[in-house]
Amino acid sequence: MQKFSFNRRLVIIIVCLIVSFALMTVSVTIRNKKSTPPLIQQFGNDIVGLVDRVVALPTNGLSSSVSSISELLNTYQENQQLKQQVSELAQTKVRDQTLAKENKQLKKELKLNASLTDYTAVSAAVITRTPSSWQNQVVINKGAAAGVQKNMPVMSGSGLIGRIAEVNKTNSKVELITDNNDSANRFAVQITTKSGTTVNGVLSGYKSTTGQITMDNITTKAKLSKGDKVVTSGLGGVTPKGLYVGTVAKASGSDYGLATKLYITPATDLSSLNVVTVAVTKQ
């Protein structure tokens, strides 16, 4: 009798393991292939997201009031620095407006409707973050209803922070570029060097010890120097051209010594995200 019950337990454990692996494989496949999760999952996520907004309200309010007090302490110094920057920015902004207008007119003359740089920004608030150490993922409060689609790039502050991994009706999951899984941070980017040549490439990972994005397998002979700006190139997919990623921190030989490996300092602080912007492109 003892032996029988032991066997039965073993069978239960093995069946559970097999079912677990099957479910995981199915959901990973769905995540990689389909643009939206199954309807039931979407529905459930929408309901949980709704409840979560209520739960998250007091905690997020608490943390924002704490941070606003700590920010108050160095306001004076910051104010003086910012005043200088604002006067410079006004000039840039006016110039930017003029150029954008000119660009629009020229595009009209060429009968060019949508180019790679066109996108509309949808801003969203971060509801919650996945409590897990290998999935750097946040849930935002805009979904398919606001025009968000899978794989769209997400920005915060001045730079790129990740891409949409899963879309529900009223919320969606954003996979940050700090996530090191197989498909998280492959963005097509380009770097314009000081001499004017453009180097194309793909982001390849994130180095957590230094907090830098890596970009591997660059075979160009162009000299890349520290401080060169990295922007998305708009090639191959839904990412528009010209989203700021970061600056080059270091260029070194790659792991096998044949190509160059770049280390990029991200433009935004990726650890504290409250409001993000989804770049929605017309397709």
Next chain:
Amino acid sequence: MYRLSKLRFGFPIGLFLLLLLDGSISQSFSVQLFRYPSAMVSHLVVLWLVCGAIFEADQGEAYPMPLAVWAAIAGAVFDLYYTGIFGVYVFVFPVVIYVTRRLVLYIRPNFLSGLLIYFIDITIVEALGYLASRAIHLTTMSGSSFLVNTLGPTLAFNLAMFVILYFPIRWVYNWLK
């Protein structure tokens, strides 16, 4: 009399509240908790489940709760809402309940032995989560850096949470009973 007590509704409400609070804590204190490369993962929902099992054992036969079922439901919500990969925590949380119920048969649960049981449970949650993530290529972290960067800080954070929240949660259970 579990069927007649407030616990019947209070337990799931507390469970989902803490489940959602896990995400909110991770979001609000992400600067402090996720200091790369190390990460402290908040598992308040596991604390609620383990405390449920401990207090259930304290009360004797009068309050048998359907803990494993609620654990599986909480795990399913965790999988679908937080990670997007179904089939990991929906099995891990019931395993935690099973292990805790086996352990309280041998160890008389009180504050200190509860701390030990919770230590084992968090290790199980993190280790199984890590193995699953390795299996489906969510992470390429090596075993040794998992121990140092994730398991260590996570254990420290969650045991601190246990020390802080054990008596408040016991008070809530006694009030709900």
